[in-house]
Amino acid sequence: MAEQSGKAFDFKLFQRLISYTNPYRLTFYFVGLSAILLSVVTVLRPYILQITIDESIIPKDNDLLFYYIALMFGILMLEVIFQFLFIFFANWLGQQVVRDLRINLFGHMIAFKKQYYDQSAVGRLVTRAVSDIETISSIFSQGLFMIISDLLKMLVIMGFMLYQSWELALIVFSILPLILYATRVFQKKMKSAFEEVRTQVSNLNSFVQERITGMKIVQLFTREETEYQRFKSINEKHRKAWVKTVWYNSIFFPIAEMSSSITIGLIVWFGGLQAAQGDGLSLGIVIAFIELAQMLFRPLRQIADKFNTLQMGMVAANRVFKILDTESRIINDGTKIIEALKGDIRFENVRFSYVKDEEVLKGVSFKVKHGETVAIVGATGAGKSTIINLLSRFYEIDGGSIYIDQVDITKINLKSLRDNIALVLQDVFLFADTILNNITLYNPEISEEDVIAAAKQIGIHDFIMTLPSGYHYNVKERGAMLSSGQRQLISFLRAYVSDPGILVLDEATSSIDSHSEQLIQDATNKITQGRTSIVIAHRLATIRKADTIIVMDQGKIVEQGSHDELLTIDQGYYKNLYDVQFATVLE
Template structure:
């Protein structure tokens, strides 16, 4: 992979990138062919210019002048058409490649463990999936083929120069090492500079995304000035990274221009003396060499510029491939399809930690019978939500086993397992879409009629009908157009219409109004009836109705029983928790 050592080019990374052109080989070869043709056509008009001067202008033959002008016009039209095909299909190829890479990247990211997202900045991942991949397109549209075309054109020009006049060619070649050396140094410096640019772009995207998402917190705690100052500092680093690239450009391009002018001056001086002295050199060759020098030196300057583009694309490709190479995927090696599960759940000596050597669950043994409603209670950090995450295989356990209906959950195909488990989280996430699409998640198997019928069953239909547009009401980003209680009801309905075998609820009623709380309780009673349900309980009513209560503390199960059984334990953990947290809600 490319790194920050200043290495000018990484051929292994480039070879890997080229594999994405395999489905478009015909276009790839066509673009390569037009690049070769452009290099050959480049010397046609300079040669015709020499012929026009020597055979028409100097002898003052007007009839030949018209013929040569028509030849030059034909060559120009052919070059323009070739240039059009080259530019269009090079860009077309680039867009096809980045479409394929972006689709592959997004599909890969969809399979990541939840732990990966816990540890990764969203803004940085957005940068990889959007702007970095757009930068990769420039490798094909402005980098790779442009460089090949320019190199071929330079080779043709050098050979043609030697064929026409080796003495004038040697004068030009005296200056050539200077600009080649300057170009090489420029490429290395720009590689490091562009690494820094991409890093600062990523940091800027991450900062802006997080602050816009958390703007409510920023304003509630009067952090506007502090965050503004931090943004200015990050933006300053971003500016400085770009200024460094401008600095290198400002040095290199004047040097390249000066080298071109010196080479032209030497040719005019030496060639002019030979013409005046009546030697074999003529005015046409001098004019032709002036054109050829510009054709030779201009690609060198352009190659440096295009190499910058190529390097930016390579840096972006390196970052994108780093995500593609990330092995943060839950292993889906199961062969069994989970369908119509009974819902018998068993945890055997399950241990798990989000961080190595820091266990959150410590040897958990738990059995839930089919159709049971089990409440899990405990202090914050006891491991309640972790049990939910492990059941759906959002994380891999360290030790032990988890089984459903006597089958290890690793033996089920991951997708089919999650289809049988519906989860309603405490923090409800809604997309910027309609109520209907947020409930069905655009599952073609769930019709609007199914949604309405389910909404009526759990008592949510009347609430949705009060919204403008009803089921077609757009809730906007993260469901901001709805209250927390309304978002919770939508989440309940989303779970209910999926007809899961196992239901997992992380109740959140502490911040909702009494009306929404009543609807949520009714919905809870309805959707848990007749199916295995695991509830992280925050409400006394739910705890009382549970068939079994699991009491957790510091990653261990400390008590199991019904509400009444646990209250009868003197100095019991649940009794203490009940008196401190739940008694105020008792009626």
């Protein structure tokens, strides 16, 4: 989608946004009708005031005066009713659009490739999904319909002015070009200013979100003062962006107010002389024109203010639609549904790079038979975890093929593929929810009884029951109420209850205590029986019983075989690595 920075208003973007009101067309038209009725009723007040002065106050007709007062009260009540209907349904429509747009955005975001999130700041995405979309709602509640209502009021007022007195109307209209020009300049300046505001809001959100998440590192390395100063700098840019909008407002509104005052002075001067000389203008018309002029200029000022709201909403919409227009999802055109997974895995000359021309995997080929446990070892950055990411299709490979049960994984339905692969990571992520919900992830096919039975088999049921509320214990954000070992056990149980055809343990025991490691080792022996398992580990003692060990270095497989076979290779990569770890343990 094209940028709109060079335009005062992007009609294509606006048209796209309005399309979200299609399911609510009846309400949309009703709000428009309310705006029309409101503009007609509003202009009746100065007209009733005019005839009240000319036909009852000046002639001193008390009976007629009371009649006009009652009539004016009735018109005021009608205006209040139409105003209520207009404001309520305009806001209701805005919230409906926001709901639908946010659902659409979130549904689009959860299908993105993992690579998209690798390159995108979490704080910015949160800003798009929350505050930016909320800003869009103001287009309907305070922007679009308010502007339409004000424009209709101005047209009705201008027509009524010409009908009543073309001389006074020309006086009023002569000031309009100044107001219109100032409004146009104001709109362009505010458009640029609000884009800068939204940018700084995103930067601020991103910075705060990351520092709060990583507060332990900030405090551990005593970076409080450094991060505080960086925050002050970012916050200052945010302040300056807002001050720019205040500066433009402080220039425009005094100009608009001064123009209104000059217009009223000219009406009093010219109309008063005409009325005093009896040249066709009555006192009621002069007073009515004073109110009409204020009613005409007030919407102009409000339109400028509402246009600010509209511009902010359009800038926010532009940012949201950029995400909606982003094509960064795994192509899921596979039709194969896995009914009963055996677990045969085959990599054939697989090549992959996170960054173009910087290969992480350089022609990797290996086979895993059904029911085998295969371990992958190697230095950090060798490509071990990348193999797992590709097997689950978190990323698309650059070349080669990956097969499961002799079927290319691109031919398998993505959900069916991932439903049959359970992954336990070193860095466990738990949601701010109960232990039970973190295990089942709200899968209706997994009952609490299933979870309890699985926990007993693994041997962690007693640990869970020591927590307040047991399986219904809320672990808070990212599982902060649990130790790293406890989080790892919960993650393992989450993988276990899904009854996977392929089990993947990615450094699953590298950061936990000996007791927890023993629990996982016992559980691993149970869950891997009859299942294909891939274990990635730095601690070689945990993989000695693997059927096959694949040794990787710089994106290539350099050795392959059983533990005993690899130890027989003189000066072999695995043997050297094992000797170093064994010597370290002895020391």
